[in-house]
Amino acid sequence: MTSTSPLLAIRGLRAAYGKIEALKGVDLEINAGEIVALIGANGAGKSTLMMTIFGKPRARAGAIEFDGDDITGVPTHEIARLRIAQSPEGRRIFPRMSVAENLQMGADVTECSEAERAAVLERVFTLFPRLKERVNQRGGTLSGGEQQMLAIGRALMSRPRLLMLDEPSLGLAPLIARQIFDAIRTLNRQDGLTVLIVEQNANHALKLAHRGYVMVNGLITLSGTGGELLQRPEIRAAYLEGGRRG
Amino acid sequence: MTTSALEKKPASRASGAAFILKKATISALVALVLFSLMIGVRTEAGPQGGLIYWTRFGDLAAIVAAVFGGSIVIELLRQWWGPADKVRVVPPAVQNALSLAGRLIAPALLIFTFLVPVIFYDQRYILDLAILVLTYVMLGWGLNVVVGLAGLLDLGYVAFYAVGAYSYALLATNFGLSFWVCLPLAGILAAFWGVLLGFPVLRLRGDYLAIVTLAFGEIIRLVIINWQSLTGGPNGISGIPRPTLFGIPLSPGEDGLAARLGIEFSPTHRIVFLFYLILAMALLTNWVTIRLRRLPIGRAWEALREDEVACRALGINTTTTKLTAFATGAMFGGFAGAFFATRQGFISPESFTFQESALVLAIVVLGGMGSQLGVALAALAMIGGFELFRGLDQYRMLVFGMAMVLLMIWRPRGLIGHRAPTVYLERNQAISSDLVKEGHG
Numbered sequence: 233m234t235s236t237s238p239l240l241a242i243r244g245l246r247a248a249y250g251k252i253e254a255l256k257g258v259d260l261e262i263n264a265g266e267i268v269a270l271i272g273a274n275g276a277g278k279s280t281l282m283m284t285i286f287g288k289p290r291a292r293a294g295a296i297e298f299d300g301d302d303i304t305g306v307p308t309h310e311i312a313r314l315r316i317a318q319s320p321e322g323r324r325i326f327p328r329m330s331v332a333e334n335l336q337m338g339a340d341v342t343e344c345s346e347a348e349r350a351a352v353l354e355r356v357f358t359l360f361p362r363l364k365e366r367v368n369q370r371g372g373t374l375s376g377g378e379q380q381m382l383a384i385g386r387a388l389m390s391r392p393r394l395l396m397l398d399e400p401s402l403g404l405a406p407l408i409a410r411q412i413f414d415a416i417r418t419l420n421r422q423d424g425l426t427v428l429i430v431e432q433n434a435n436h437a438l439k440l441a442h443r444g445y446v447m448v449n450g451l452i453t454l455s456g457t458g459g460e461l462l463q464r465p466e467i468r469a470a471y472l473e474g475g476r477r478g
Numbered sequence: 479m480t481t482s483a484l485e486k487k488p489a490s491r492a493s494g495a496a497f498i499l500k501k502a503t504i505s506a507l508v509a510l511v512l513f514s515l516m517i518g519v520r521t522e523a524g525p526q527g528g529l530i531y532w533t534r535f536g537d538l539a540a541i542v543a544a545v546f547g548g549s550i551v552i553e554l555l556r557q558w559w560g561p562a563d564k565v566r567v568v569p570p571a572v573q574n575a576l577s578l579a580g581r582l583i584a585p586a587l588l589i590f591t592f593l594v595p596v597i598f599y600d601q602r603y604i605l606d607l608a609i610l611v612l613t614y615v616m617l618g619w620g621l622n623v624v625v626g627l628a629g630l631l632d633l634g635y636v637a638f639y640a641v642g643a644y645s646y647a648l649l650a651t652n653f654g655l656s657f658w659v660c661l662p663l664a665g666i667l668a669a670f671w672g673v674l675l676g677f678p679v680l681r682l683r684g685d686y687l688a689i690v691t692l693a694f695g696e697i698i699r700l701v702i703i704n705w706q707s708l709t710g711g712p713n714g715i716s717g718i719p720r721p722t723l724f725g726i727p728l729s730p731g732e733d734g735l736a737a738r739l740g741i742e743f744s745p746t747h748r749i750v751f752l753f754y755l756i757l758a759m760a761l762l763t764n765w766v767t768i769r770l771r772r773l774p775i776g777r778a779w780e781a782l783r784e785d786e787v788a789c790r791a792l793g794i795n796t797t798t799t800k801l802t803a804f805a806t807g808a809m810f811g812g813f814a815g816a817f818f819a820t821r822q823g824f825i826s827p828e829s830f831t832f833q834e835s836a837l838v839l840a841i842v843v844l845g846g847m848g849s850q851l852g853v854a855l856a857a858l859a860m861i862g863g864f865e866l867f868r869g870l871d872q873y874r875m876l877v878f879g880m881a882m883v884l885l886m887i888w889r890p891r892g893l894i895g896h897r898a899p900t901v902y903l904e905r906n907q908a909i910s911s912d913l914v915k916e917g918h919g
Binding site: 286288307308309310311312313318320324325326327328329330332333335336337338340341342368386390 | 774777778780781783784785787788790791792793794795796897899900901902
C-alpha cells in the first residue's frame, strides 16, 4: 500500500444482467486527489460500472481494489462503510424526509463524532447554501437542481474518500449544472476529494476532470487527460459535435 | 399562498359563498328531479286491483332541503380541508382555533384516557369498550412500525397477535407461569416469528409482500386449528389465568388485592386494572416507537420506505433493517396478544381471522401512515365509532362504510397526513402534507 498505488483500481471487470453482458473486461484506475470522468453513450455500461463497484450487480470476473484491499464481492452496505460514497443516477433522495434528515441519513453510516458531523454539515451548507435555506423542507418539494445538491450533500456527509457521481447534470438547466460542476471542482481543490464522475455531458465532464475514460459497449476504448480527450477527433465527433446534448 | 390569498380574501370569499350556493342549488334541483317520482308520488295496488296513488310533497321537500343543506356543509368542509391553493371561506380566526385544537388534542386525549376509569367507574360497558379501543390502538401502533415507518405492507399482522395470545395461554396453562413472566416471552416469540416471516419476503415489496404476509396470517390460523394436541384446535384454550398485580391476584379471596388493602371487593377492580395495564402497554409501544424514530435504525426504516436503492448506496444493510422492522412490529403484536388472552380468559382461532388484520391495517391507513396520534384517533373512530352506531341496527355498516369512503376522499393520506421531521437544525416545523405528492408512503 504505497502512496503511488491508485486509490481505486479495476482490472478486467466483467458484469452482466442475466445473459446480457454489460461490462466486458474493464480496466480503470483512480488516483487519490483526482477527478476522473467516465463518458460514453447511453447503454455503454457507465452506470453499470459504478453499480458493480458497489456490488450490485456482482462482478463475474476481474478485481476491484480500493486502497489496496480487494472489495470484489463485498456486500453493498459494507462498501459504503469503507467511505466510498455514491450519488446514484436519478438522485434518489428521500422525498418525504426533510433535507436535514436526508443529510443525516448520509452521516448515519460511518461512526463520527458530533463535532465532525457538524463540521461536514457546515461544509455542505457552504457549498450549497440553498440546502441551508431549505433545511426543514421535505426532499420531495425541492427543485431538480436542489435535489441534486442534496444527493451530493448526502453523499458528502459520510466524509468519503472516494465520491462517485452518476450523471449529476441529468435533467438540469445549464446554469444549475454549472453550479454543480463548480462545487465538485471546489471539493476537489480545497478538500482534496477524489471523484469519479459518470456523465453524458462529455464537454463539461472532460473540462472538469484530470483524466477521462471513454466507454463503448462495455469496454474502455480510450483514456487520457481531460484536455487530450477533448482534442481527439473521434471524441469530438461522437460526443461533442454530432452527439452533443442540448 | 398566505399573503396573496389574504389580500384577495374579501372578493374571493364572496365568490366562494356564491359558488357554494350555486353548487347546493344544483344538487337540490337534481335531488328534486330524482326524488319527485320516487318519494313525491307513491303508487300502490288498490283493493280493486287498480292502481291508486297519493302525493307526499312534505317528505319530498324535507329531502330536497336536506340535500341543499348537506351540500353546503360538505362544500364548507371541503374548503376547510382542501388543498392550500383553494379559496378559503373559513375566517382566519376559526383556522387559528382549529390549529390550536390540533396541538392540544394529544395531551387532552391522554389526560382524558387516564381519567376514563374514574369518570365511568360504574359503567362496565364503557370500560370494556375503552379496553378494546386501547388494544387496537396498541395493535395499530405496532403495525405502524412495519407499514407506516418501514413501508412494508403486512396483511398478516394478526398472526403475531395470535402467536402472542397462544404463547401466553399455553405457557400459563401448561407450566403455570405468571402473566409478567409470559409477557416478555410472548413478545420474544412473536418477534421470532416476525423474523421467520421476514426472511423469505426480504426481496418482496408492495403487492407481492402483501400476498405473502396474507398467506402467512392464514397459515398460522390453520396450524392453530389443526394442531389439536397442542392448541385444542377449534375448541380453543380456556381457563387462562387472570393477570395479577405482581403476584397479588385481583380476586375476592383472602389473599386478593381488595382484602389486603382492606377495601370491599368489586369485580370492577380487575377491569380498571386491565384498563391501566393496556394503557401502559400502549404508551410503552408509542414511547419506544417515538424513540426509535430518532435513532439511526428508525431513520433507516423511513428511508427504506422511501427508496431502497438509495438506502443501500448509503451503506444501510437493508436485510437487517427490514427484519428489525418486522420483529419490532411483531413483538408489539405479541404483547397485545398476551393481553388479549389474559383479558378474555379464553382464546380460539376465531379471534384471529383475516378480518382482524384488515381492521388493524385500516386503522393505520385511516390514521395516516406513520402518525402516532392519527393511529390512536383512527382506532377510536373505528372501534368506538362502530359501537356508537349500534343503535342504527342494520344501517350500521352502511353508515360506517360511507364515513370511511368520505374520509378517504377528503383525507387521502389519513387523518394526520403529515410527518414531523426528527432532525432539526434551527426550528421545529411540521411540513404540510399538501406540499407532498400523494402516493408516497
